[in-house]
Amino acid sequence: MTDRAPEAEADREPAETGRLRDALAEAAHHITPSRVPLAAVQRRGRRLRHRRRATVLGAGCVLLLLPLAFVARPGTGSDDTARVVPPAASAPPSPAPSVSPTPRIVAPGERVTAAPGFQLWLTAEGKHWTTPSMPELEQFRSAVDGNIDRGTPGVTMQSEASDGHTYLSGLYYGGTGTASTVEVETASGTVHGKLIELPGNPGWGAWYATAETGPDANSPGSSPGVTVRDTEGGIYARLAAR
Incomplete structure (x- = not known):
């Protein structure tokens, strides 16, 4: 019996400790905790998330743009630097093929x-x-009276000639290919005329031109020469100057 008494006394709580615990419990019962600033905490958390997201996006854009702007020059020396790659030059447009009249x-x-x-x-x-x-x-x-050989x-x-101008016209016929242009060699120089034809390839047509009347227009040997050319630039038919 005498051996257990000291253990019971050791487990017994001191009276002052019990009174102190009761006093603290009573005081805590009368304390009202303050409200947590939850809205402010949420706003700060959103700002931090947006700031981190903007930083990540900006770094990603820089990484995407760098390969487009720079290409490292090959080599292992310390003098190798990056150079700007210019855009490839586009080929000039092909000229439109010329069409003969x-x-x-x-x-x-x-x-x-x-x-x-x-x-x-x-x-x-x-x-x-x-x-x-x-x-x-x-x-x-006439183009059909037999005075011309259309073959x-x-x-x-x-x-x-009238009022300082000479009005020229005539027929052309019998050439191969397609007639295209007409040149009239006058005393004043070469005059370019025009051609007209009926539909259906009749094998003949008419040419006309207007030229300045030269001082020797009516003198002997002043008759102009006329050359009708085809679409290849060759001679379709010709009238020699006289």
């Missing part, structure tokens, strides 16, 4: 005004025209 296709009787008072039109029989000095007088050159390349010419 062809005669203007006109309907039978359709009038073409080459100059005021100088009109031409075609029928199945040949070329019709008027000139400024006699606009009411219709003139005619042989040839050019005819009619001309009239």
